[in-house]
Amino acid sequence: MDYSSLPNGEIMCIDMKCFYASCVAMLHGLDILKTPVAVVANFDQPGSIVLAASPLMREKFKVKTSSRRFEIPKHPDIKLFEPKMSFFIDMSMAITRLIAKYVPSDAIHVYSIDESFVDLSGINTLWGSPEEVAKEIQKAIYDQFRIPSAVGMGPNMLLAKLALDLEAKKTGFAKWTYNDVPTKLWPVRPLSEMWGIGRQMEAKLNAMGIQTVGGLANSDLNELENKFGIIGNQLYFHAWGVDLSTLGEPLVKNNALSFGKGQMLMKDYHTKNDIAVVALEMCEDVMKRTREAGYVGRTISFGLSYSKNAMTKGFHRSKTIDIPTNETLVMYKTCIELLDEFFAGEPARQLAVRISNLEPARSIQLDLFDEHKEKRQIIGHTMDAIRNRFGSVSLLRAVSYTKAGTAISRNSLVGGHLA
Template structure:
């Protein structure tokens, strides 16, 4: 591979280690590196997921972030449990970002998530000296000033910086990769899902082709990958060589299908269709509001449902493509109910998701001579959006949200799905 024309920038990818646990440790005067800490979604729910666990919590008690549940945590005097404080987490993340802006212009910082960000120092190299020295300086000062341990990956583009972080720096604290490191550091990676951007399903598909390592992708025929996976096949091939042409702030995977969706973990088991239909309606309302605000309509509607861990049946994820593209809440809702009626096994539900894909600009929608109320419904939808934008998401709710099965009122008090 000829890298002569490839971007050769100085980009950092910074990850705040066990961020929620580290932030709570700072708030309570604890040392996250020596104290067993877990941040739990809710103390009221025994099955609530562990959002973050400190290194001692993982090593001593085997509690893992995003996997373990509250009931799995042993009662031990050394363990500190906290509920999330999302407003605090967000404010602290913003303060760290503002600090980094002392070294680079704001447009050279991209917040990838609340605990991970990219920094492009290519335009300010001459101000702060050698790039690796600056990376280590920022890393050290984030810990000294804010008390948050962090890892830094460094590379000539966003992708390689991210790979250096995930594959090396999260173990060693700091890692710098170049294009020349790709064959020796990236290609041996297995299983394939260890690489950013490859999920379990894609891993299974590639394994079925006889590809077991990232090097196997790099040495495959790109035309065959494109034939099998479409544009994603070419993305896989380019990424296996460390090639990424995206600019800071753009997604690392370009040309991916645009979609709008929402999911939520129910705080209790929902046993009946009538109960489940209420949060589905609320989620459809939220998704279609965002679709309208973005100026799109869509054709393919999906519903996902996961059952309680005590259920005997696996969940499902099914889609249906409708003839006329839409951004109407009730059209999406009715389609989701059709999917629910066809696939619901009657077991207690605990997690739901809805999504709309196959999108096109709203202006492309055609008039329907047989639906005289369509234009009025579109106006009503945008009017409801405007009211909620001005007075809050719970200022205008459907009657179903005020029943015992409604979740919108409670979730309206949350920030990022958790208590503020």
Template structure:
């Protein structure tokens, strides 16, 4: 591969180690590297998920992210906290403000609450070499906020991210170049260890005989494109470390736009009636975003996962309707049809809804046999406007006031967690 014409900037990707635990530890005057700390979604619910665990918690007690509250040992040394999302967000903003004292704001791309990309190109005359600047930023964050971090560096966003995930998270700092790709990236297996490849794609690539990133890099590009389209081309070039995106653009570009919502239920939902309540709330939320973005869609997808004690697996099924829509009740009705067809009667614990196959709203066709359609087209935007002005819970459907409804409780949360 000829890298001579490829981007060659000084990009760093910085990740705050155990961010939630580190932030809580700072607030409580604890040492995140010495204390067994866990941040749990809701301490009152045994099934609540562990959102973050300190290094000692992971090493000594084998508790990590995605464990449940009831799996945490009853040890007096363990310190448990609920998330403080407003505080976490403010901490993230303060860290970004600190970084902006080293580089222009436009050189920072906040990737998530605890991770950012920073373009250090051109800062040499002010702060020294890019490596020195990166380590200085790490030192400043640790000194000011007592939050340790890891940094990956590379000539583009992709390689910086790979250096972070595959190297720096163990060592604290790693810099990769294009020349490092064959020896550092290609041996990686399973494929899902590489950023941008999920379990489903890994299975598809394994079925083609591709087991390592090196195998992907040396696969037949035409065959990958025929099988996966644009994504196949992207995977092939990512395996070579090639990324042409600019700072702030998504590293993985998905040409199929969609809107969706996934929700973990805080208890088992046993009946169709209970599940349908949450489905209606989820459809309402998704379609509000679809309408505000000016789209209508045809393909509606319902996913449902059962409790871990269930005897069967969940399902993920789609249905394409004839006329594109952004009406909440049309999406809900389709989801109910999918639920009736595939629901196994087991207790549900997680669900998701999604609408795809989108087109611009102005392309929607009038139906001479549906006289109520123009009126229904006004109801959704009117409800959206009321909620935008007076709050998400100012106008709710009756199901939200039942025991199965979740909208009222979730409105008190930030990012799905306690504010």
């Protein structure tokens, strides 16, 4: 691979270590490195997940992110807290403002609440080289907020992210160059250890005889493209450390616009009727965003993950309808058809709905055999306007007031957690 013409910047990817736990530790005057701290989604639910755990909590008590509350041992040293999402968001913004003291704001791309990319290329500061600036930013964040961080650096966003995930999260700081790709990236296995490769893609690549990132880099590009399309092309070049995206663009480009929503249920849902209630609420939210963006869609997807102790794997299926829509009940009806076809009767714990294959809403065609279609369009936009003005729970369907409904309880949440 000839890297001479490829981007060769100074990109930093910085991650706040156990961010939620660090924030609540700071709020309560605790030392995150010396105190076993865990942030639990909901104290009222024994099966509620651990959103963050301090290093000592992981090392001494074997409690990690995604553990369940009932798995946390009863010990006097352990400190448990519920999330304060509004505070976490404020802290994330404060950290971004601190970083902006070192670089222009347009050189910062906030990737998630606890992770950001920063372009240090060509930055001439009093702090020294890009590496020294990165370490000074780490020090400033810890001095001001008592939040430890890890930094990966590379010539592009991809290698900065890989340096972070594969090395810096263990050592605190790592800088990779293109020369490091064969020695540090190619040996990685299983493939899902590499950012951008999930379990399903890993299984497909394994079936082709590809077990390591090096095996992916030295596989046949045409074969990958024939099997996976543009994703195959991206996989191949990412295995070589090549990334042409600029700051702010997604590392994996996908031109297929869609609207979707996923929701972790706070209890097991055992019947299709109860699952359908939540599905309707989720369709309502997704279609509201679709209408407001001015789109209609043809392909509707529904996914369901079963409870931890279920004997069956979940499913994710899609169905393409003939006439594009942004109507809630059309999406809901299609989701229920998929639920009826693929539901295995096991208790459900997570749902996902999505609409894709979009086109502008002006392409909606009137149906000579559906005289109420135009009225439903008007009603949909009217309901959206009411909710925008008076709040999302000002106008609800009756099912949201049943025991299976979640819309009212989730109204006080931020990002699915306590505000």
